[in-house]
Amino acid sequence: MASSQPLDSTYTTAQMEVTVSTTEDRRFEVLRALVADYVATQEPIGSKAIVERHNLGVSSATVRNDMAVLEAEGYITQPHTSSGRIPTDKGYRLFVDRIADVKPLSAAERRAIMSFLETGVDLDDVLRRGVRLLAQLTRQVAVVQYPTLSASSVRHIEVVALTPARLLLVLITDSGRVDQRIVELGDVIDDDSLSRLRTLLGGALEGKRLAAASVAVAELADDAPDDLRDVVVRTSTTLIETLVEHPEERLVLGGTSNLTANAADFAALAGFPGSLRSVLEALEEQVVVLKLIAATQETGRVTVRIGEETMAPEMRGASVVSTAYGSGGNILGGLGVLGPTRMDYPGTIASVAAVARYIGEVLAER
Template structure:
């Protein structure tokens, strides 16, 4: 059983090791922190922490480093998730508030997160599998060329150009656009695809071919974008922390390129009462990320669907700062998307 002082010793070991990347010894703890006890007493506390497998000796020196289990206790019991400074909050609001559309806001989100945390930043698109149609626009560019615009309640805007086999009269196009919106708005994407597939059958034979060309393109547009995907930034930050990984960082780089793997990992992470979740070290072994930690939070789109954003880096990371940054960005992103 670890005492209260022992937990405080673990806290300063984690904080000092994260800051310096140097194993932490009892003399250093006494010199840097006000425990009011001797170095011998701190050594006893460290011995108990080592017995509990919360710290370990990387080599024969007197210093100790946190283990994955130690980081877990720190995150669950000791991490002080400090609120961001007013300057950091202002930076988030200013940078994300300049976004033009969903693609832009998510690209800005990962860039911002990677800068705030010095880690790899990841953000999941709102799931189109649960999205609904908000509006469909058909814009005539030339008599036989149109652009279809699909807008979902999650804020996603998808555009596609289509060359028709013959010119479509403007009145027919206006009527088709009205019909599409009256039939499809509010439908989930799978249901919208089914409706679109049968829509051309309701038109006279002389108009059916062109209508079918438009609806077939829209079906492809809907189905092609139902899969979940991630945006990532800051992979170069891994190179700056290469010493935190045994051997090469390339297996980690290869693992984070597999979006399916990362999406599965995100799906297994449940946020805690504070709105964040952390997976540490060997907890990620099944995903090829045993030497990394992942901190995530959920955000909601205007359509109500939940997606994840977070950061990934070595287990030696500033958990308190990263958890605060991830939580703050997720909350602001939810507010921003809800306004759209």
């Protein structure tokens, strides 16, 4: 008898550990069911609805008890008296963190995406197509960042004489970005001088990262032949302006109307930071969104920021799902989706990852 107590105690402790684990798993299943139903219906969810729609193998009373615990722990909340519950940002975070498998796109869907992007005529067209496609797939606002100049190299510089005294400079980067600038010479230039200028610029720029290229082109005038010095100074000045980052030109947006279609999700924050109006203003100004998208630094890894995790008061009512796109280990930029915290996270994550992958592949082939 004396030895039976430790054995009983050991058995009881192990049994309790299994019970706790099982209870926690069941509560997460309740949370997952609640999130799925709320995303689909936009209505607070009650225990009876969860029991009827999901095969959890427990009674309505058990689900009510689990919901009470989830509410006490801050994962769900009751928006109105005598109503069901809705997920909180904390609840969404737990749900996202425990997404085990993201359903991959079908072969037909992948082919359709690749075909749609491949028909883009240039970088601008590819990015516009990518944004439009991502907005359609997720029914949210899609955002794509232009390839960052600091990560790009000069593939080719072309110099074309429009008139004997006016040149067209065409700068092409390895990311597919094309910039065109007009240079007024103030004097005429013959074919031989034009050829020498083209050789000088190509030797100074091609193959260099844009930061290094801007330094190299700035130094060209010092070593330029006397008869080309004025032309080199004029073209170098124009090129340096082209090689400098222009943050205001670096985002492409699509599907803004999808955000306004979900106005009810922001109703509780009307007039406050995180409301629909403040999110739309942030989209228009682009700075906050650019910061969130550009923060993604790893291709193949999708980042989800929910509500206050964006660290931007104006985005408090929204979530941002983002990743980087690029090729050969070279990150060109970021892309993602912005929408209310009530969104289809598994589907959105899959769509963001797929579109980023295929944009990178298309740009790598150009």
